[in-house]
Amino acid sequence: MRVLVTGAYGFVGNAVVRRLAEAGHDPVVLTHRPADAPLPELPVTKVFHGDIRDEAALRAALDGVQGVCHLAALTRVRESFERPEEYQAVNAGGTVTLLDALAAASAGSETPTVILGSTAAVYGAPEQQPIGEDTVPAPSNPYGTSKLAADEALRARAEAGGIKAVSLRCFNISGAVSGMGDSDESRIIPKAVAVAAGRYPHLEMNGDGDAVRDFVHVDDLARAYVLALEADASVPYRVYNVGATAASMREIVATVERVSGRDVPVVHRPPQPEPPRLVADISRITTDLGWKPERSSLEQLIGDAWSVVSAGSR
Template sequence: MTGAYGFVGNAVVRRLSEAGHEVVALTHRPADVPLPELPVFETFRGDIRDGKALAAALDGVEGVCHLAALTRVRESFDRPEEYQEVNAGGTAVLLDVLAAVSPSPAPRVVLGSTAAVYGAPVRQPIGEDTVPAPGNPYGVSKLAADDALRARAEAGAVKAVSLRCFNVSGAVSGVGDADESRIIPKAVAVAAGRYPHLEMNGDGDAVRDFVHVDDLARAFTLALEAGTSAPYRVYNVGATAASMREIVATVERVTGRPVPVVHRPPQPEPPRLVADISRITTDLGWTPVQSSLERLVADAWSVVSGSRGQGLFQRP
């Protein structure tokens, strides 16, 4: 498991452990940084581009969940080369090393990809057959990672799945999304009094698709365990369509606190980006069960407000 100690990685590790898997973790956190408690069999430290670290971590594994990546869209415009090196280059290094240490039988690889590879298609909801047209360096780098994985799978080196995740939120075991450039983390931080207001482009009618991190973790587990004969599959993972205004209203309702909004001039952005999840439902039997807007906000709020644990609700 790469990126095991991140926001999504934390949830995936827990689901894999519950399913009976022994998880070997790779993290880029330095040796002098203590790691939070996770149910992992062993932990290795190293960069995803470091072949030696990967060789040690991948030796003997039967499958890989690959989540190590740079993920901030706005930041990617300032650091496009680094995003390409880590997201695309790191994936290529991982696949090279995996071929060397686990040549037979073909291991299974599940890549945490992103809906950003689609760009802003007119047709909604977005199906996996949509021609990718990423509109930022982050999406470009992740599409390159998808393509690298597809090529290795079609060559018979791996069995592979790319999970194209939409907007992930919520929390598992007190670990939420710390990226306050995203709407739900920022809105709950405003409700907590950490910021005076939330800035919103235009009237807030833009609609995006959100999925709970634990629902996403179940998708990773199902994809890893699936007995499909196809060498490579792509699945969208989304759940709940909501506008920016709906999110703010839900944060105020769940927290009982105001979220002052400062409206900025409208920006050229797609009015609606939502997922067609019929393929993953049909193939893997996955459906979101924890991704109501109220649950997404409540679990994110539980972390910001200091209520550790699963969140305000109990996980099924």
């Protein structure tokens, strides 16, 4: 299957492209990086350059495509409070533009499948845990709001006919594939391994570190994209949570210290009003797609992240 991957040169996109190629698919990519910029090596057939909001660029990239893995997005929660309009324009508006271009490109051809990289941030902080896909969304930040709008746009198009679609609502993604880890040090694991590598003097933590979050290896997530793309869907639109390992902030620090053999000094800040536990119910994706995490133990998540950071600090 010829598959367009948007955001292919990002942390998740890198893993998804590799899994698609390994499964025998033909990945083509759209990147907003300039045409003369050097690109990391990936097993792709063709590279198109353009913004996700540029319908003309999208139409060219979508020629002959039977599937789309849509990963291009702005993803930083804290930043979204400072730039809410841009997050809405890229994450929601870009998805709508992609769907418009796909409708034009695939008119009269086989029904294409779209897999959207969504997020658990659409749920907000529900009291009932673990979080199932039927939980009523209540995003608590502009990032989650923009991604929920993308979900809803995808659902509406799928139910109107013309595409089959899946939203993968990912929890916290970590690990590494082919030397690429998560570079966003606003997140707990990238920041903790960076402290262990000596790039920062300490890690700041709100409260006592007992807050629990759900983590999944980027390679396990990439397998979910392939399974969702290949599934024989009986309904036009499906939503799946993708999570794996529940861990507290303190457990993460302890594991980074154990894996790296380095100290991770922690400065405790005053507690903030945050949910004590946010974890995924993954029974639906396990039942429907046969997906299960294989590389998402806390030790492997952190070990793979550490291998990239430590190699870069030598």
